[in-house]
Amino acid sequence: MRYWEDFAVGDTASFGRYEVTRDEVIDFARKYDPQPFHLSDDAAASTHFGRLAASGWHTTAMTMAMNVAYLQGDAGESAGLGAAGIDELRWLKPVYPGDTLRCETRIEETRASNSRPDMGSVRSRMTVLNQNDAPVMSFVAIGLYRRSPQS
Amino acid sequence: MRYWEDFAVGDTASFGRYEVTRDEVIDFARKYDPQPFHLSDDAAASTHFGRLAASGWHTTAMTMAMNVAYLQGDAGESAGLGAAGIDELRWLKPVYPGDTLRCETRIEETRASNSRPDMGSVRSRMTVLNQNDAPVMSFVAIGLYRRSPQS
Numbered sequence: 001m002r003y004w005e006d007f008a009v010g011d012t013a014s015f016g017r018y019e020v021t022r023d024e025v026i027d028f029a030r031k032y033d034p035q036p037f038h039l040s041d042d043a044a045a046s047t048h049f050g051r052l053a054a055s056g057w058h059t060t061a062m063t064m065a066m067n068v069a070y071l072q073g074d075a076g077e078s079a080g081l082g083a084a085g086i087d088e089l090r091w092l093k094p095v096y097p098g099d100t101l102r103c104e105t106r107i108e109e110t111r112a113s114n115s116r117p118d119m120g121s122v123r124s125r126m127t128v129l130n131q132n133d134a135p136v137m138s139f140v141a142i143g144l145y146r147r148s149p150q151s
Numbered sequence: 152m153r154y155w156e157d158f159a160v161g162d163t164a165s166f167g168r169y170e171v172t173r174d175e176v177i178d179f180a181r182k183y184d185p186q187p188f189h190l191s192d193d194a195a196a197s198t199h200f201g202r203l204a205a206s207g208w209h210t211t212a213m214t215m216a217m218n219v220a221y222l223q224g225d226a227g228e229s230a231g232l233g234a235a236g237i238d239e240l241r242w243l244k245p246v247y248p249g250d251t252l253r254c255e256t257r258i259e260e261t262r263a264s265n266s267r268p269d270m271g272s273v274r275s276r277m278t279v280l281n282q283n284d285a286p287v288m289s290f291v292a293i294g295l296y297r298r299s300p301q302s
Contacts, residue, residue: 086290
């Protein structure tokens with residue numbers, strides 16, 4: 001079990017593989033972000049996207065899918081208490097159908113809680129890259145973890 | 152047409168109504184955030200959620216749905232160039248099936264672009280509230296807008 005004490009600034013991880021499909025881009029956009037450039041190539045042609053592009057919130061959702069698969073698999077069990085929030089989320093490049101996304105993370109800060117001696121926070125920089133190794137999105141996730149019972 | 156010059160610090164808006172359903176919470180979680188407490192009441196009972204709760208990324212998606220409906224309707228046409236990113240996203244309270252969400256926004260800062268004299272940015276605080284007027288999520292959206300041709 002990985003507790004708050006087991007995370008260190010500078011730790012990195014690389015994981016995930018998500019193939020972005022046209023059907024899924026349109027399905028997400030219809031439900032949650034029905035702006036024309038997320039629904040059809042024709043509507044996107046006259047915008048800076050140039051062709052059908054995924055909603056930025058779809059990219060966050062696909063990233064979460066990769067993250068959960070990693071946390072439930074290779075990352076091993078952790079004493080995670082969920083995420084408090086996200087800082088500095090930036091959409092850097094469009095995500096298109098046919099792209100394949102992956103994740104790189106690096107821990108930027110760990111902090112013991114002042115108010116809750118049994119927990120601490122971990123700030124991790126998430127970078128999502130496409131098949132050309134171009135970053136398409138970046139954010140800092142603030143994760144909460146239980147402290148080790150031995151500490 | 153609303154250009155960057157037409158947004159002022161302190162401007163507020165209140166809009167949206169989104170009924171959160173059990174089927175949609177589970178459907179989103181299966182695709183993008185299959186942690187047990189987003190999939191079943193039983194699994195959530197032993198967590199701080201207490202019962203089935205929506206993925207935080209589902210809440211951002213539902214918020215975008217309300218925002219797009221507002222922008223395509225009552226807000227009137229604007230010279231928007233999309234969002235650069237999001238700061239200070241915080242999930243404040245669980246969102247449960249049966250909740251009804253709504254949005255309140257307030258402009259916190261407007262800034263002309265140094266590098267692009269034809270555009271500017273607008274920082275807006277988005278607060279999402281449930282049917283009890285309790286804030287469930289908050290973030291600052293960084294929107295980009297064209298400047299007025301008259302300015």
